[in-house]
Amino acid sequence: MIKTSNKIEWEELEDLLVDITDIYGYDFSQYSKASLQRRILSFYLKGRFSSYADFRNKLFSDAYYFMYFVEEVTVNVTEMFRDPAFYKCLREKILPVLSTYPFIRIWHAGCSTGEEVYSMAILLKEANVLHKSLLYATDINPTVIETAKTGLFKASAMQQYSENYINSGGQKDFSTYYTANYNLAKFNEEFSSRMVFSTHNLVSDSSFNEFQLILCRNVLIYFEKKLQSRVLELFDKSLDTLGFLALGNKESIKFSSIAPLYIPFNSKEKIWRKIK
Amino acid sequence: MAQDKIALVMIGGSSGSLDAILKIFPKVNAHFSTPVIVVMHRNIASDSMLEEVLSFRTHLKVKEAEEKETISPGHMYIAPPDYHLLIEKDRTLSLDYSEKINFSRPSIDISFESAADIYGASLVCIVLSGANADGAKGAAYANKLGSKIIIQDPLTAIVPFMPEQAIEHTSKNNVLSIEGIVSFLNGL
Numbered sequence: 001m002i003k004t005s006n007k008i009e010w011e012e013l014e015d016l017l018v019d020i021t022d023i024y025g026y027d028f029s030q031y032s033k034a035s036l037q038r039r040i041l042s043f044y045l046k047g048r049f050s051s052y053a054d055f056r057n058k059l060f061s062d063a064y065y066f067m068y069f070v071e072e073v074t075v076n077v078t079e080m081f082r083d084p085a086f087y088k089c090l091r092e093k094i095l096p097v098l099s100t101y102p103f104i105r106i107w108h109a110g111c112s113t114g115e116e117v118y119s120m121a122i123l124l125k126e127a128n129v130l131h132k133s134l135l136y137a138t139d140i141n142p143t144v145i146e147t148a149k150t151g152l153f154k155a156s157a158m159q160q161y162s163e164n165y166i167n168s169g170g171q172k173d174f175s176t177y178y179t180a181n182y183n184l185a186k187f188n189e190e191f192s193s194r195m196v197f198s199t200h201n202l203v204s205d206s207s208f209n210e211f212q213l214i215l216c217r218n219v220l221i222y223f224e225k226k227l228q229s230r231v232l233e234l235f236d237k238s239l240d241t242l243g244f245l246a247l248g249n250k251e252s253i254k255f256s257s258i259a260p261l262y263i264p265f266n267s268k269e270k271i272w273r274k275i276k
Numbered sequence: 277m278a279q280d281k282i283a284l285v286m287i288g289g290s291s292g293s294l295d296a297i298l299k300i301f302p303k304v305n306a307h308f309s310t311p312v313i314v315v316m317h318r319n320i321a322s323d324s325m326l327e328e329v330l331s332f333r334t335h336l337k338v339k340e341a342e343e344k345e346t347i348s349p350g351h352m353y354i355a356p357p358d359y360h361l362l363i364e365k366d367r368t369l370s371l372d373y374s375e376k377i378n379f380s381r382p383s384i385d386i387s388f389e390s391a392a393d394i395y396g397a398s399l400v401c402i403v404l405s406g407a408n409a410d411g412a413k414g415a416a417y418a419n420k421l422g423s424k425i426i427i428q429d430p431l432t433a434i435v436p437f438m439p440e441q442a443i444e445h446t447s448k449n450n451v452l453s454i455e456g457i458v459s460f461l462n463g464l
Contacts (some may be wrong), residue, residue, distance in 0.1 A: 033364060221359075221373065249356075
């Protein structure tokens with residue numbers, strides 16, 4: 001049982017994860033435990049349950065509550081043009097290559113609420129290739145996918161996003177890409193019309209298409225090594241030869257089984273190119 | 277009292293803490309090899325020199341903490357800017373890009389708590405100079421799990437607020453000057 005010291009023991013965590021897999025089919029057993037444990041604990045404390053057993057009962061008897069749990073324990077922090085230097089590299093080095101293709105397919109794996117997908121769509125539009133591009137955006141979490149589909153973001157974040165956009169080499173007036181209404185900014189439908197949203201679980205789902213660019217930034221850090229390898233192999237299966245793979249600032253394909261098939265394209269921005 | 281051998285030194289600090297670290301580590305003996313993890317709030321734009329600056333002041337191998345890396349003796353790991361740093365049960369490092377805590381990422385509280393979960397009484401947390409309360413909650417948590425808490429004497433800190441907060445939140449702590457921290461580390 002849980003102790004009053006507000007701590008979920010490792011054994012309790014492991015039991016919980018096994019039961020979640022059995023009952024709901026979501027397998028978190030290969031997630032990095034330190035972060036997962038912290039988030040589950042803070043979810044449990046926020047719920048003000050009278051006991052840990054009560055929390056388990058609620059979680060396993062109420063599927064809606066479980067989806068809320070998934071939403072809260074997975075990390076959904078994101079922003080538009082996050083790491084502007086990364087987007088500058090996409091804009092200046094990668095899009096000129098992709099533009100030579102008759103059709104461009106891009107996969108954002110772990111897209112969260114979609115900020116990075118809309119950022120990419122803006123880059124594609126400015127390169128005059130949005131009309132021949134399709135952006136597939138997936139996440140484990142159905143709630144964030146619903147948010148991403150709406151193209152609605154907090155108006156209060158636009159100033160920061162506009163700065164990021166300019167630092168990424170953007171030269172247009174960023175505010176022409178959305179309509180601000182009260183506290184929300186709605187991005188123009190020309191962007192969302194080129195996007196396909198779907199839930200996809202990197203733990204259990206398979207490859208569903210071939211892409212010239214796959215972005216999966218700050219997702220692998222939450223996975224243990226074995227799961228990282230599985231996901232990288234899944235990306236490899238989903239990537240055309242000469243396609244690009246972009247990971248988060250602190251993530252790498254180094255030491256993975258797919259490493260020999262790739263060359264670094266931009267080491268600082270964590271972009272690799274598939275050569276075999 | 278039987279003392280657990282210290283297996284990990286966690287250092288948390290904000291404004292003014294680099295100055296303290298640069299004073300402490302040149303005086304640490306060459307036989308000191310306990311792994312050290314530094315969680316410091318820093319400006320993303322101006323951070324690229326930090327590892328280099330530190331590596332001139334210590335015999336420990338200074339490097340940015342990488343995810344899944346095993347904590348090894350003789351190393352000083354620096355938490356990368358804009359990520360939380362946690363420790364797994366197998367004593368490897370984990371990074372996390374979740375919400376800022378008290379406007380901080382990395383959060384010293386998160387790292388102290390996570391390290392205490394794994395190391396308990398074989399952990400020492402050192403709180404240095406800083407302008408916010410980050411670290412105090414984590415030090416209190418680690419304190420309860422038996423970790424040793426060392427706090428830079430606020431009188432010697434460039435910005436005393438962070439050590440003051442840590443003193444207020446911990447029941448058992450050692451408030452030490454720079455020299456005191458040096459001799460503590462040399463005694464490990």
